[in-house]
Amino acid sequence: MDSEKNSSGIPLYTRKNRKGLSSYAWLGFVLVALVASATVLQQCYSPDRAIAGRLGKAGAAAAQPKCPSVGIHRPETYDTYKKTLDKIMNDEGFRNESVSKMQHAVRIDTSSFDDLPLDVGSNLPLFEHFDVFLDSLRKDFPLFHEHTELHKVNHHGLVYIWQGSDESLKPLLLMAHQDVVPISEDSLAKWEHGPFSGDYDGKYLYGRGSGDCKNLLISHFEAVEELIKAGFKPKRTVVFSYGFDEEILGPRNKNAEFIEELYGAKSMYAVMDEGGVSMMEISGTTMAVVGTGEKGYLDVSLSIQKKGGHSSVPQDHTAIGMMGSLIVEIENDKFPTYFVEKNPTFYQYVCLAEHAVDIDPLLKQDILNSQIDEQANANVREFMNRDRFTSYAIKSTQALDVIHGGVKYNALPEFVELVVNSRVAVEESVTFAFKKFLKDAETIARQYNIGLSAQFPYSNGTEVVILPATDVGIMTVKPITILEPSPVTAANDMHWKIFAGTARHVYEELAYPDRFNNSDEQVVVTPGLGTGNTDTKLYWNLTDHIYRYRPGVLPSVNGNSHGINEYIEFDSHLQCIAFIFEYIQSVDEIQD
The missing domain is CATH 3.30.70.360 (Alpha-Beta Plaits)
Incomplete structure (x- = not known):
């Protein structure tokens, strides 16, 4: 017998029949070849089950978890640098210059191949394309290189230090990687734009690395140069770390070891690296999912x-x-499957339950009661496990x-x-x-x-x-x-408040003011789980606060990262620059 469906053809969420999240899929970020996608979860109310829960209202309310949502955060210096932010987001001249710098980066083939030798020093010709990439960075960002100190680690790992005036403050560590996934010769005919063309059509920039993740690396350089031009001088040191073999699991990356030798264990304020989920519509709600843990x-x-x-x-x-x-x-x-607070995915669903407009009230109740009601927990796990993508997050x-x-x-x-x-x-x-x-x-x-x-x-x-x-x-x-699975970053402290609040400010007040400023709608920033691994696996000993997130319009996998016709919507790149520009200022204003 066919399952009961709503008018849109989506299976209803009921005790007897709960098809998978057919219209919502958890999107993890990508390492090597892992890909996931996300769609919208609709409200599917089934009248054959009473909404009343198995617990009394008072008991359920007392035990229900809360979404770690935060308010908008602006640096105290916002008014001082507001004009620069406006230039980053809206000035056509800045946009064109930024396009040119991204094109230079994408046009240099920095592919990493699985059979590259571990001994870099004895095989330097195989890695010489990273010398070309560094030369391009030096040419495009002279101010950055003038105000930072570069340390080359294991020949091609790049560690830049932007020295702050207060050495008692823990440095902020910003990461990305230089290398990209190789192009299959068999796929070349399917590329609508050359894989290393850097073509730009006014909205999208095309080419390998445009989304994973040269745009993040270049946004660091652009944000810092704009801060320098605006007269900003950091109190908190900022460290930039760029590996060159992330796409082949990073065994040659010695940057973290170098940084720990220089500063010591647990010496960083926080780490920010790439992440697959930027901003997406889920069940009528705009969400930004920050990777606070990895499998x-x-x-x-x-x-x-x-x-x-x-x-x-x-x-x-x-x-x-x-x-x-x-x-x-x-x-x-x-x-086995799990739906527990230890997993960041749990709070992603709690936020969905609290904020989503179109979520089935039965599903919402089960999510919020899942930690005090075994049947509710089983219902949510069964619901998630029916869909291939959402199941990845819970097992x-x-x-x-x-x-x-x-x-x-x-x-x-x-x-x-x-x-x-x-x-x-x-x-x-x-x-x-x-x-x-x-x-x-x-x-x-x-x-x-x-x-x-x-x-x-x-x-x-x-x-x-x-x-x-x-x-x-x-x-x-x-x-x-x-x-081993990574430590999980807390989402209930000042570190989270600043990171998530900065994301809300960039999206709601800078990128889309007409949409958010005159409505009750907001961007819900939630913790999430990475189903793959980034270079952050090498940095666990440096901080308890690791955020895997790349601001932007689309999740990177939606831009064909690792695939044919990789691209980035260029507004994403500008939003990323704005985020870094503000985040550096915000963490500069607080004590550890």
Whole structure:
């Protein structure tokens, strides 16, 4: 039977039938090839369930969480530099100059390839395009380079220090990365503008890196130059850090180590890096989602080794056949789901429940009661888990990405390996995820009566899990790459108030004053979860306040980041400059 639907064809949110967030999808930001998208969640009220909750009104109200929304924040120096902000946002001459600088950056191919050697110093010709990029930065931003001190780390990592007058204040750390995702030769014909053309049509600027994330890097330089021109002199030191291999997981990036050696652990006021969600319409509400946490990362190898031989006399189950059974077992064994306050996604949904105009009142009640009512929690998790994108935010994922085995058509395979990538939920750990895959492997090993050994995360040795009863074969499970889920940045302190409040000011009073100034509508700035990882994974030891956010009109994935025809709506770039211009001033005015 077809599910009950509203007039728009969207499934109703009911106890009996809750289809996925078919009209709202959580958008995480992108690392390597992970992509997500967001749409609008409509109000779908079902009259067959009473709105009254299972708890008394007083008890429910006392226990319901609150959206960490904040008021608009302007720096005290706003009036002093208001003309400069107006120039950034509205002056056609400034816009054209900014376009030219972005074009220069995009036209330099700074692709990072997976097979680049780890030893940069012995392979400098392979990285020389970053020298070209630095030369371009020096040419386009002479004031920035005149007023900052550049430290080159591991040859091509860039750390700039804009020294403040008060060394008792913790420095602010602003980040981006220089490198971009390579272009597939097979895709060139599908690019409407050349991938490194930097073409500009008056509204959009095209090319690789325009959205991920040369625009963020260039906005730092432009904002600082405008501050210098306006006579601003920082009390709080500002550090700028730019890696050159973020798109290949950042193993050559030594910038964080350098900064920690220079300033010490927990020495930064806050870190701001790229993020995938800028500003979007969700259920009739304008929201900006700041990444205050990231999922963990695990690559795990599962291999089967057994006797080979001539394929004319095969065993009943070859290593490839056994691996096929393991693949089915892994994919059918799903990770559990969570909807808890530890996960920033929780507060994103709380904000949605409090502010969304079109949200189903039943869903709103379940979200707000989810921490005191097990059934409400289960309802929300089921609702989110029905949609592929929203489910990513509330559970660990598993992607079977690489498999190889066998060498000849008429020879039985002696070795088969599967590599699974898991993005680990913030409620779990790398070890938890690893043990799930080990459990799957044990099921298949016992089914085929083969041995099983495992190298656990953080262990140097191999542990025998099942002794092989015969010489049929042995399965081995071991981690390749591990990264625990990140610490989660608080969204209830002055750091958050300034960051989120600055975003509201840029959007509501500078970018879209006609829309927001004369209405009750506001931009709701919420915490969110990154389903991928940025270079911030290297900076956890420097601060407890990490914000993964790139101001702008569209989420970066909507601009085809990592894909064909990458572009940025240029208003996004100007908004980013304005945000950095104001954020530096605002954190300069407070004590730690």
